[in-house]
Amino acid sequence: MTSATTLSAALHGDHRERLMRIAREVSLAQGTRLFEEGRRADRFWIVRTGTVSLDLRVPGRRPPVIETLGHGELVGWSWHFPPHLWQLGGEASTPVRAWEFDAGATREMCARDAEFGRAVAVWVGKVVAHRLQAARIRLLDLYGPYGSGGLL
Numbered sequence: 001m002t003s004a005t006t007l008s009a010a011l012h013g014d015h016r017e018r019l020m021r022i023a024r025e026v027s028l029a030q031g032t033r034l035f036e037e038g039r040r041a042d043r044f045w046i047v048r049t050g051t052v053s054l055d056l057r058v059p060g061r062r063p064p065v066i067e068t069l070g071h072g073e074l075v076g077w078s079w080h081f082p083p084h085l086w087q088l089g090g091e092a093s094t095p096v097r098a099w100e101f102d103a104g105a106t107r108e109m110c111a112r113d114a115e116f117g118r119a120v121a122v123w124v125g126k127v128v129a130h131r132l133q134a135a136r137i138r139l140l141d142l143y144g145p146y147g148s149g150g151l152l
Contacts (some may be wrong), residue, residue, distance in 0.1 A: 001100075001131075003074070006071075006072035006073055007019075007046050007072055007073075007074065007123075008020065008072055008075075010119075010122070010123035010126065011119055011120070011123060012119075015115075015116050015119045017118075018109065018116060019106070019109075019120070020099070021101060022101060022102060022106065022109070023046075023099035023100065023101055024099065024100045024101075025048075025097070025098075025099060025100075026045070026097070026098055026099075026100045027095070027096070028050075028092040028095070028096040028097075028098065029092065029095060029098050030092055030093065030094050030095050030096075031089065031091065031092060032092045032096075033090070033091050034052065034075065034076075034090040034091065034092065035076065035086045035089060035090050036089050037056070037057050037086050037087065037088055037089045038085055038086060038087060039085065039086050040078075040084060040085060040086075041078035041079040041084045041085055041103060042079065042084070042102070042103050042104065043076070043079065043087045043100055043102055043103050044074065044075060044076035044077070044079050044100075044101050044103060044106075045074075045075040045076060045098040045099060045100050045101070046072065046073065046074055046075070046098060046099045047070055047071055047072065047073050047075060047096060047097075047098050048071065048096075048097040048099065049071065049095075049096055049097045050070070050092060050093075050094040050095050050096035050097060051068050051069060051070050051092075051093045051094045051096070051108070051123055052068070052069045052075050052091065052092055052093065052096060053065045053068050053069075053091050053092075053093040054066045054067045054068070054069065054075075054088045054089070054090050054131070055064055055088060055089045055090070055091065056089070056135060056139075057089070059109050062101055063089060063137075064132070064138060064139070064143060066088060066134055066135045066138045066139075067131060067134045067135075067138070068093060073095070074123070074124070074127050074131075075090055075098070076090065076133070077124045077128050079103035079107075079126050080107070080120070080121070080124045084103065088131070088135075093098070106120070112130075
């Protein structure tokens with residue numbers, strides 16, 4: 001993940017403070033499944049400590065880990081886009097402390113304040129673009145005849 005996609009770099013000043021007002025601190029044990037691909041995306045997290053692995057269902061195989069997220073990173077973007085279904089799975093790969101956010105409340109905040117909504121949308125869009133590239137590279141490494149060839 002690039003520094004541009006972490007919370008501290010993506011949302012500045014008042015926007016970050018407003019989002020953090022609805023945060024709830026959570027602790028997750030290693031191995032806890034945060035979400036499953038295809039299920040309803042009704043919340044998201046920002047990692048404080050620990051790591052979360054994102055995985056992707058592959059028929060007939062064990063889900064490969066696409067990316068591992070750490071401090072300051074957004075876990076979950078599917079909550080932001082209809083139909084609000086998870087596009088990946090997520091699991092705590094170590095004990096995790098995180099801030100948890102209600103997706104509906106966040107979307108309401110975005111709808112009430114266009115400037116805040118745009119800042120959140122740009123942040124989430126950058127995360128989606130990064131995750132798409134990470135998934136592409138990981139799947140090429142796993143299933144391509146010559147791997148990713150060192151693509152970045």
